[in-house]
Amino acid sequence: MSWPTCCSHSIRSDMPELLEVEAYAGAALAVVGRTVSAVDAGDTWYLKGGTTRAELEVELDGAVITGVRRIGKLMLVDTDGPILGLRFGMTGRLMIDGSVAIGRLEYSSRRRDPAWTRFALDFDEGGRLSIDDPRRLGGVELDPDESRLGPDAASIDRDELASRISGRAATVKAVLLDQHRIAGLGNLLVDETLWRAGIAPGRRARDLTRAELSILHEKIVETIAVLRARGGSHTGDLQEFRVVGASCPRDGADLSHDSTGGRSTYWCPVHQV
Template sequence: MPELPDVEGFRQTLASCGTGRRIERVQVADPGVLHGVSARRLRRDLEGHRFTDPERHGKWLLARTDGPTVLLHFGMTGRLDCCSPSDPPHPHDRVVFDVDHEQLRYRDQRKLQGIWLADGPAVEKILAEQGPDALDVGRAEFEELLSGRRGRIKAVLTDQSVIAGLGNLLADEILWRAKLPPGRRAADLGSAERRRLHTEMRRVLRSSVRAGCVPPRNSWLTGRRDDPDPTCPRCGGHLRRSRMGGRSTVWCPRCQPEG
């Protein structure tokens, strides 16, 4: 599932493949990924415009142009690729933007999110329910966001209205590094625990952004969580797996004790 590091990678793809380039043609293979805009209007309002510098907020990619803004959300299986027009089409290519001699292809198997088109204030309206971006939030703001939250810390971290950009893999990795159990109530964390959590969040995000994903390294929880009998990279104990808030959750009961 694309999380902040993946979407930051897609932003870089868009910046290198699209910035300054004229949108010559918009091909909509599947209008089912379009939200609040028809395929005809998407083509009419974008063709002839140029992509400008793209932005990212949480899991949202803002493809700015010298006209309207294209907002992309990648759901669980979406991605953005820069391809040559001669590259064979993929069965899950939903929308293709022809730019000069290349193509930006929005590809998504499950189609759980998709593409929006907006101008000015409408962009802010779409993003209004998003919390601050996880890569930008400072320690004091982070502690304030967590204080008073009654939910479990795993659920709070993955709530996009609290902090934007963290998903399942990131939250589990951050909590494991901070030695905090995912089932702890956010409001019960002490100041030192909140500071440690913010520090580990920054470290995990920086490494993941460099890798373009949450890297499945053997020294990371992410690299062990899908093993048949997963063990902790830190202590060697058996990892525990359950569902919290409908999400698959993995943690080490020895390194992340409930007490």
Template structure:
């Protein structure tokens, strides 16, 4: 499933085509994806201008001029592509195969940009695990999909003190706590493994050990908050990890996976200077965890 950096990469790729464009019409080629598409979606969006394209955790947020917001989740294999009269195919060289089968083009947005260029933004999803919802801007924070999400890892809100407050008293493992979207929004398996390695912390460590008795952060907690922010920032700058189905909207792939320190590197030497350990894979709650047992404590 795409993680936050992948979704942010998609948002930035769609932004030039979608922001300030008018939605002339919307085609919904099936009634549902993971969930039913919003009732009356075609009529609700037609004629509206897109004021902004935002993101909350792994959700794309299309903000309209009437105060409505279309939320989009990519699920396992969802992707967007932009087509205009000059390019009917998505350009780019692909490291991993993705669907170009129009049978999986489930939602098509017909847009008219401010400069008069007509474009189509097409949502393709072979596995149909993505979904869309409509809500108002005023109701966004209370939306069932968004209301329990934790801190965003892309701004200053995530620091040692804030992270300690979410981990205090939690007897679960640190890996499990970070995968909980109520702790840090948008983190998935890849970047949790990478952040824990950067912070030098074992994925098996008890989450509560990162908060002192008075609720203040330990030095480990401060290191982890910094590591989460840094690894997400690095992945966004590189265009997302692009594993399996993820591509940028211009058709190219990001290559942050080439910089992975532990993820999917089982049996390889730990890349930390001065560490002679070997990357190991363990299974936690059915998910693969990659870590160095020598330097991650």
């Protein structure tokens, strides 16, 4: 699978990292002000953190949606009652009023199955918010503990990033993927960021110099901004080279492919040191 790397300002991917959840949250603003008329939480696997179906039904029925926020990859739906937390995993798609909240043009013909609707809210005013998730990798939680997430990667400042990373014996990639330390970066954003920063993913986080931490911060912010403008987490300069046997688009070296931080990793052994 390869994607065009420019020119669209709409998010096309439906496999969410920070940027995709941001777009989902933006689309979900359409239901702010509506009153919940029905809760469909029939898939109990999808309920996380001890949240029960009965709890969701009792507490959300009749609730008014007052806002939608995002921290990292967690989408938060504020109501005049509890807060509803939605996670999309790799395969969850947010549907608002019958259409895919992002990528509706690119994926209009993509297969859908009613059985994949894992959670839904209906409204007195009409319309519906639901999550379609073939693999059931996402989840729903009432009043999720927001304090368990690190600061959001899109707005973290340099000193905070440094203090959150410093001293860790784990690889820098593993630390960047750890949502408790920094929230929002997924596998693609991390590989793209480290590629741009010239830092090898397998470096011990505690071994990064002050200058490297500074560059890393700069590249996190830059990568998020650039890929947001292009249309999503899959629009990085490295994206189309995430295939075995590809060469680094910066210097032509053979890209390395391994597993770091438990995830498939592509990186350049020449300019990432």
